[in-house]
Amino acid sequence: MHLFPAAVLTITLISSCAARVLNFPVNAASRSRTHFHRGQPQQRLHAPVRLRALSRQDGNRKHVRAKASTIDIELQNLNNTVYYGSINVGTPGQQLNVAFDTGSSATWIFSERCLSSPDCHMHRKYNNASSTTLKNKLVRFAFEYFTGSLSGVWVEDSISVGGLTVENQTFGLATVNDGVYENVDIDGMIGLGFLKMFGGKEPNLFDNMVGQGLLQNPVFSFYFNRKDSDDPSSRLTLGGTNPDLYTGDFTFVDLTAQNRWQFEGDWVQLNDGEVIFSKYGFQAVVESDNDMIVGPYEDVSDLNMKLGATLLSENGYLYVYEINCDSIDSLPDVEFIVDGKKLALSSKDYIVKRNGRCLSAFAGKKNSTVKRHQLWILGTPFMRGFYTQFDKGNGRIGFAKAKHLNK
Template sequence: MHVSPAVFLAITMVSSCAGVVLNFPVNRANRLRATFKSFQPRQRPYRPHASTREVKELKPTPEQPAVSRRDIKLTNFNNNMVYGTIAVGTPGQELNIVFDTGPGPMWILSSHGRTHLNWENHRKYNNDSSSTYRNKHKSFAMKYDFGILGGYIGQDCVAVAGLTVENQQFGEAVVVDLDMLAKTDIDGIVGLGFRNMTRGVETNLLDNMVSQGLLPAPVFSFYLSREEEEEDGHGSTLTLGGANPDFFRGNFKFANLTAPDRWQFKMDRVQLPNGADTFGESGCEAEVVSTSSAILGPYTDVYYLNTKLGAKQILAPGPYMYEFDCSKVDWLPDVEFILNGEKLALSSKDYVIKMEKDGTIVCYSAFKGRIAYEESEEKLWTLGQVFMRGFYTYFDKGNHRIGFAKARR
């Protein structure tokens, strides 16, 4: 896995805080509200396009297929972020979207914003160009580890994976301070998690698709490919409404969720082969976050794990990072995640991150330490894209569980 240091460090910051709404300073919040208050769009009569009536009253047409799972091909951005394309409005306006397992809402860049610093190359949604747009007359604001954004809530048709979702609400971002995302091709985020922190966006895209009969169940699955597989045409894929057997082998190992609002579950421990060394014992918790590139764990556990693997802690390019001798990485052991007594073995092909530095390749560990600021984080592991490349991941909202199967290579 070969990425640039700047992107790896920036995307790692997303981690478990992606999609989490926090209260930022009052003065800054007031300035944010004042800035986008004047951007509220005009209200136009709602004119549903013809397919709305066809889908509800007639048999499915070729444009609106029968209920089944649907695949979305994803683009790999520097092996640290994956995104797909959707179309919003009538006629559809194409946007590049990150599909986030976090609990945040759907939001997209608005063409009505005047403060998109360094976002000139991004595509932006223009509600004036859509005949099916509705203004909900509500504002929203989000805070991430890497910045803030704000705007108002709109409603429109969203085309995804060949299906048209009616009455989908989303945040239209008119004030954006996300310098890290400005360096990508991303035009917005779609939250696929639970609706606990949506800041007034009342409809979740996945739930909306199920309620409108477009998907059989509130389920989605991720296959994340490695860099060399992208070149061979076996690209990353998000499957809505089920799992695609082309991307995994064997049976799923399931775990019930232990939190009401995130993809968190109980994990027995992390260990090296045969349990010679164990980390995070006594029933640690783990969560899967698709917008995190690394695997974050309790600082002490990660320190001892990396030490046993032969990695050395370094101060640059970032805190709590560890470096391997690149000549030895092919012989590193698997790291095993024990789930209900069963092993999920992650190979060094996935947990060693190769970066170019001063003309040479440097090998970093994908295991990064986290300092716990809350009691709930003391035993928490965040399993990001590095973990998801090793394991096809099945997110089952209806049954409140998550499943893992070995990714097919």
């Protein structure tokens, strides 16, 4: 994502976050990001920046607000495509549903003034006139997505997540919407990426949680369940991890870019040990609001052929594959080798059911490389298999086996 300090901010967030209830598989393909494919990976972070709690002034007294250990936020599963939770915005708080996205840093919600397009009507909207703590920054924004676009103004107000209230948080207030979160009960997005908002001046919500002394550790973690199973509820844990939701030890890898949750892996193989691609290493970005696993077209095509999948659709950007639903239980695990360890993804996680069809979560994209390394985008199908820890303080990401109750 690129931010420009201009009177009108245009931000390209080509993203899956504008999630819809899919009626045709090609729409699923069109919702994955491309903006990470344009960038180049930066040097590995050897000395990560550690966030520290900031004190604030209250009259002549200086104090730091009490820090929480960890906070669990329950997330709703929308047909194994997107996961969302509730926040409260303003004073008094107005409850809204938002997606939490590690692939971007911007926070935005729909405004009560978003009345000009049909795509505004079904959403709950923030009434800025009802909040006593709102501040208008008088600068407009425009966000572009594959499924549509939205625009509005930057504002500042309090946002509460899991009982933690961030004061003076900058976010976008969308007044015009064309296709973003169409027919979905989601009213906005919380970005959990690295870049600052509002021309690079304002920290995102999670950084403010740490900076305002609300959390002890700059760490958050996701557990994503399966819609058709007896898994425990999906969770976003702020400030650390929830040991009840994973088994075994974490596999940690350092970040290889300073502006996104990107790491380097070794190769990818089937569970019979056959290396099918990326034998010379790959780069991967983890995105919590992307319902696909996107990789280089040639390798993904080869993988889907070995899985018995056939090409279903392509839209000039992504190639999407379908597989016989009766074969799911007999499919092999797909193993991502990271730091010499196997991260085995089962067919229950990488096969996604849509409208009576079974789709492979592995979608192909042409020209998917960064500095001669193959680039993968690991979305929610990957994160269903692995409890994922995002450690901002140490510049690393960790994976542990998700504790599914019904394997």
